[in-house]
Amino acid sequence: MNIIVCIKQVPDTNDIKWTENNTMQREGVESIINPYDLYALEEAFKIKKDKPDTKITALTMGPNQAESVLKKAIALGCDKGILLSDKKFAGADTYATAKTIASAIKNKLGNFDLILCGQFAIDGDTAQTGPEIAAQLKIPQVTFVKELDKVDGDSVYANRELDEGIETIRVEFPALICILKGYKETSRATINGIKRANESVITIYSSEDIGISPEQTGIKGSPTYVSKAFRPEHNRQCLFAEDVNTLASKIKEYIYE
Ligand code: FAD
Numbered sequence: 001m002n003i004i005v006c007i008k009q010v011p012d013t014n015d016i017k018w019t020e021n022n023t024m025q026r027e028g029v030e031s032i033i034n035p036y037d038l039y040a041l042e043e044a045f046k047i048k049k050d051k052p053d054t055k056i057t058a059l060t061m062g063p064n065q066a067e068s069v070l071k072k073a074i075a076l077g078c079d080k081g082i083l084l085s086d087k088k089f090a091g092a093d094t095y096a097t098a099k100t101i102a103s104a105i106k107n108k109l110g111n112f113d114l115i116l117c118g119q120f121a122i123d124g125d126t127a128q129t130g131p132e133i134a135a136q137l138k139i140p141q142v143t144f145v146k147e148l149d150k151v152d153g154d155s156v157y158a159n160r161e162l163d164e165g166i167e168t169i170r171v172e173f174p175a176l177i178c179i180l181k182g183y184k185e186t187s188r189a190t191i192n193g194i195k196r197a198n199e200s201v202i203t204i205y206s207s208e209d210i211g212i213s214p215e216q217t218g219i220k221g222s223p224t225y226v227s228k229a230f231r232p233e234h235n236r237q238c239l240f241a242e243d244v245n246t247l248a249s250k251i252k253e254y255i256y257e
Contacts, residue, residue: 001054001151001173002112003044006101006133007037007073009066010123022226023091024123033069036118038076038186040179043148044116045077045187051151055079057109061089061100067202075189075197082109086206091219094124098132100217104210105137113173114156119144119180127178134176142169143178 012032017025033041041058048054058073060066061084070081084104092100105112115137117130127143134141142158149157149168158177160167171177189197207217214220241247 001047001051001114003047003054003056003114003116004105004109004112005037005040005044005056005058005073005078006115006117006130007041007058007060007069008034008118008121008123008129009060009062009069010034010121018229022229031065031069033072034118034121034123036120036122036179036181039182040116040118041073041076041078042182042184042186043177043179044114046148047114047151048077057082059101059104059109060084061092061097061104064204067204070202071197071200072189074200075193076187077193081200081202083202083204084210085204086217088207088214088218088220091222092217093222093224094126094128094132095223096217096219096221098129098136099221100207100210100212101129102133102136103212103216104205105133107211108205108209111174113154113175115139115174115176117176117178119178130176130178137174137176139174139176140171141176141178142171144180145177146180147182148177 009031011029019025044056048056056078057080058070058078059082060070064085066085067083070083074081082104084100089100115133117133120127131141131143142160144160144162145158146161146166147159149159155170155172158169158171160169161180207214239250241250
């Protein structure tokens with residue numbers, strides 16, 4: 001099987017700073033693999049354990065420094081890393097990000113069975129990128145998947161976590177699946193993995209390489225823009241009610257005032 005895992009490099013901080021263009025400042029901030037993507041990698045490793053000839057490609061779009069998260073993914077067990085990096089990709093919203101990733105997959109990665117994404121990225125947190133990649137590639141998608149149950153021929157059973165309980169979906173390949181935080185701990189890199197990562201060469205593709213025009217990617221290809229970015233102020237208060245009637249009147253006061 002051929003599996004592509006989309007991983008995003010996110011800042012390892014709660015102290016988010018903004019640039020003058022209202023985008024997140026990433027320079028000079030320690031970066032990590034988006035935690036949800038570690039669970040997506042884990043599901044890929046589970047399949048590989050069962051089917052050892054499986055090839056796992058980690059793919060990210062980001063600045064040159066994002067090479068480090070691809071090396072980390074290789075140290076954890078991926079076979080190779082692909083970095084989409086070009087000044088023309090800068091300022092991409094989720095639509096342009098998905099379009100860029102989909103172009104790379106279509107034009108450079110060839111046949112695949114499964115694309116795994118995290119459900120959310122902890123910085124942008126829109127949960128749009130995975131479904132938008134599937135839409136661009138015109139393949140089925142399954143979201144909010146807690147774990148992949150089993151691969152059966154040319155399909156996989158995925159357990160979705162819903163408010164009402166767990167729903168199991170069988171989806172045929174090729175498909176895209178968005179993974180939630182799983183039940184188990186994620187893998188740690190082994191000494192051999194780290195050695196393999198150090199020896200590996202990350203393939204870097206530009207906009208020209210993947211056949212996407214500057215008008216379709218980056219800020220030019222982004223229909224959304226950030227008009228304002230701010231840190232919300234919390235103004236929480238704690239009120240005690242002695243009995244139900246007082247509670248009801250306090251709620252009424254709160255709603256109608
Ligand atoms: P989600 O949709 O929540 O992520 C879900 C999953 O999608 C992830 O778990 C991962 O599997 C996959 N995924 C998401 N992003 C990537 C990626 N880059 N590579 C591989 N897989 C991925 N961000 C910048 O870094 N630099 C900018 O200059 C910038 N400019 C922006 C300008 C605008 C107008 C807007 C609206 C956003 C901008 N962003 C920028 C944010 C950027 O669009 C999002 O971070 C990105 O599109 C992913 O969205 P998300 O963070 O909500 O991820």
